[in-house]
Amino acid sequence: EADIYQTPRYLVIGTGKKITLECSQTMGHDKMYWYQQDPGMELHLIHYSYGVNSTEKGDLSSESTVSRIRTEHFPLTLESARPSHTSQYLCASSEYSVVQPQHFGDGTRLSIL
Amino acid sequence: AQSVAQPEDQVNVAEGNPLTVKCTYSVSGNPYLFWYVQYPNRGLQFLLKYITGDNLVKGSYGFEAEFNKSQTSFHLKKPSALVSDSALYFCAVPTRGGSQGNLIFGKGTKLSVKP
Numbered sequence: 001e002a003d004i005y006q007t008p009r010y011l012v013i014g015t016g017k018k019i020t021l022e023c024s025q026t027m028g029h030d031k032m033y034w035y036q037q038d039p040g041m042e043l044h045l046i047h048y049s050y051g052v053n054s055t056e057k058g059d060l061s062s063e064s065t066v067s068r069i070r071t072e073h074f075p076l077t078l079e080s081a082r083p084s085h086t087s088q089y090l091c092a093s094s095e096y097s098v099v100q101p102q103h104f105g106d107g108t109r110l111s112i113l
Numbered sequence: 114a115q116s117v118a119q120p121e122d123q124v125n126v127a128e129g130n131p132l133t134v135k136c137t138y139s140v141s142g143n144p145y146l147f148w149y150v151q152y153p154n155r156g157l158q159f160l161l162k163y164i165t166g167d168n169l170v171k172g173s174y175g176f177e178a179e180f181n182k183s184q185t186s187f188h189l190k191k192p193s194a195l196v197s198d199s200a201l202y203f204c205a206v207p208t209r210g211g212s213q214g215n216l217i218f219g220k221g222t223k224l225s226v227k228p
Contacts, residue, residue: 045215101162
């Protein structure tokens with residue numbers, strides 16, 4: 001089992017609220033990622049990090065922001081949630097190598113009313 | 114640029130029959146290829162990878178994949194499907210260059226195994 005945890009698993013919240021999705025891993029992986037996925041659909045990379053104090057934007061433009069103050073922690077923040085942010089958000093981590101797999105958390109399903 | 118394609122949105126198989134989920138790739142340099150599975154309400158789970166060597170790669174849950182360089186394919190297979198194999202399957206290839214190590218995923222194939 002992968003040691004990567006996301007909280008909350010489900011969140012229903014009103015428009016305009018500030019949201020932080022938590023992601024933690026205990027594997028000591030340098031690289032971490034955030035993906036956005038509509039249920040049953042393809043994944044879109046929105047943020048990634050090479051390590052502490054490193055954050056990069058992914059392929060899909062997102063209004064969210066991320067931070068990486070500690071190796072094990074990679075939270076994602078939405079300053080003002082909108083219905084268009086409704087989706088599933090998956091966090092992943094990996095060693096810094098092209099041949100090592102990514103390990104995924106079980107995701108946060110976010111619904112903005 | 115690196116890319117993968119999964120030509121089938123859905124594959125339907127009867128329990129006990131063999132299954133194949135297709136993936137083709139386009140890469141520069143040596144191909145590194147991955148398969149992941151996603152069960153409902155879960156994240157992706159790594160199944161297997163091809164790095165080099167034997168063209169038949171064995172992975173988790175009885176799955177295997179055949180690397181075919183001439184056809185640029187990396188199809189996922191299982192000799193006898195189970196209802197519990199019903200899930201979403203993704204093929205992936207690493208990026209090159211500045212964002213090296215990120216994965217490019219296919220659009221996914223939904224596998225449905227009926228009793």
